Amino acid sequence: xxxxxxxxxxxxxxxxxxxxxxxxxxxxxxxxxxxxxxxxxxxxxxxxxxxxxxxxxxxxxxxxxxxxxxxxxxxxxxxxxxxxxxxxxxxxxxxxxxxxxxxxxxxxxxxxxxxxxxxxxxxxxxxxxxxxxxxxxxxxxxxxxxxxxxxxxxxxxxxxxxxxxxxxxxxxxxxxxxxxxxxxxxxxxxxxxxxxxxxxxxxxxxxxxxxxxxxxxxxxxxxx
Numbered sequence: 001x002x003x004x005x006x007x008x009x010x011x012x013x014x015x016x017x018x019x020x021x022x023x024x025x026x027x028x029x030x031x032x033x034x035x036x037x038x039x040x041x042x043x044x045x046x047x048x049x050x051x052x053x054x055x056x057x058x059x060x061x062x063x064x065x066x067x068x069x070x071x072x073x074x075x076x077x078x079x080x081x082x083x084x085x086x087x088x089x090x091x092x093x094x095x096x097x098x099x100x101x102x103x104x105x106x107x108x109x110x111x112x113x114x115x116x117x118x119x120x121x122x123x124x125x126x127x128x129x130x131x132x133x134x135x136x137x138x139x140x141x142x143x144x145x146x147x148x149x150x151x152x153x154x155x156x157x158x159x160x161x162x163x164x165x166x167x168x169x170x171x172x173x174x175x176x177x178x179x180x181x182x183x184x185x186x187x188x189x190x191x192x193x194x195x196x197x198x199x200x201x202x203x204x205x206x207x208x209x210x211x212x213x214x215x216x217x218x219x220x221x222x223x224x
Contacts, residue, residue: 003212004208004209004212004213005209005212006212007069007208007209007211007212008205008206008208008209008212009205009208010069010208011066011069011204011205011207011208011209011211012201012202012204012205012208013204014062014065014066014069014204015062015200015201015203015204015205015207016197016200016201016204018058018061018062018065019058019059019062019086019200019204020197020200020201021058022054022055022057022058022061022062023054023055023058023090025054026050026051026053026054026055026058029050029054030046030047030050030051051091052087052091055086055087055088055090055091056083056084056087057083058086058087059082059083059084059085059086059087059134060079060080060082060083061079062082062086062134062138063075063078063079063080063081063082063083063086063137063138063141064076064078064079064082066078066082066138066142066204066207067079067138067141067142069208069211070142070211072141072142072143074141077141078138078141078142079141080141081137081138081140081141082134082137082138082141084137085133085134085136085137086130086133086134086137089129089130089133089134090130093126093129093130096126097122097123097126100122101118101119101122104118104121104122105118105178114176114178115177115178115179116171116176116177116178116179118178119167119177119178119188119191120164120167120168123163123167123192123195124160124163124164124167125160127159127160127163127195127196127199128156128157128159128160128163128199129156130159131155131156131158131159131160131199131200131203132152132153132155132156132159133152134155134203135148135151135152135154135155135156135203135207136148136149136151136152138151138207139151139152142211150210151207151210154206154207154209154210155203155204155206155207156203157206158199158202158203158205158206159199159200159202159203160199161202162195162198162199162201162202162203163195163196163198163199165198166191166194166195166198166199167191167195170190170191170194170195175187175190175191177191
């Protein structure tokens with residue numbers, strides 16, 4: 001039990017440092033570019049390059065550190081897989097949400113649904129899918145498809161439920177996407193940042209718990 005708990009805590013901390021930290025740095029660099037006197041097209045190109053490089057690097061660091069935590073000899077191989085999974089998954093999720101959200105909001109509001117409801121319906125499952133994709137790549141790199149499927153199920157469920165819980169908490173506290181004056185205090189950005197960060201940490205902890213369970217089993221077999 002101690003191994004499972006300790007590994008879960010360590011994995012959650014690694015996720016917070018590598019993935020969330022890497023994305024924060026990428027966003028900060030993009031903000032600097034937006035504030036620069038560069039032409040509009042140049043700023044957009046720079047933002048795209050920073051987003052791609054930042055997410056790829058964050059995914060690579062996360063995979064390597066998680067593989068090291070799991071005591072896998074080929075940490076670099078795992079890192080390559082997670083870089084190619086996590087980065088594109090995050091960027092694709094952002095692009096898809098940006099493309100479908102306006103139409104979804106328009107249809108939902110005509111049907112009488114709130115904008116925050118539409119936000120939750122779109123963003124909550126996407127958080128679970130992104131976490132599952134990254135966890136699957138990590139599992140494949142660590143020990144094949146079977147482990148990848150188990151990690152994907154655990155991480156995806158943890159991310160989805162945690163994103164939803166934080167989203168509902170923020171709603172109860174008055175941070176409601178689409179409400180009057182929501183744009184003034186960047187409600188959507190704040191809710192998304194907090195919910196996504198909590199979801200990522202929860203997914204990392206769920207992965208660590210699964211890896212810790214494997215450690216417990218190996219110790220039990222060795223002492224039998």
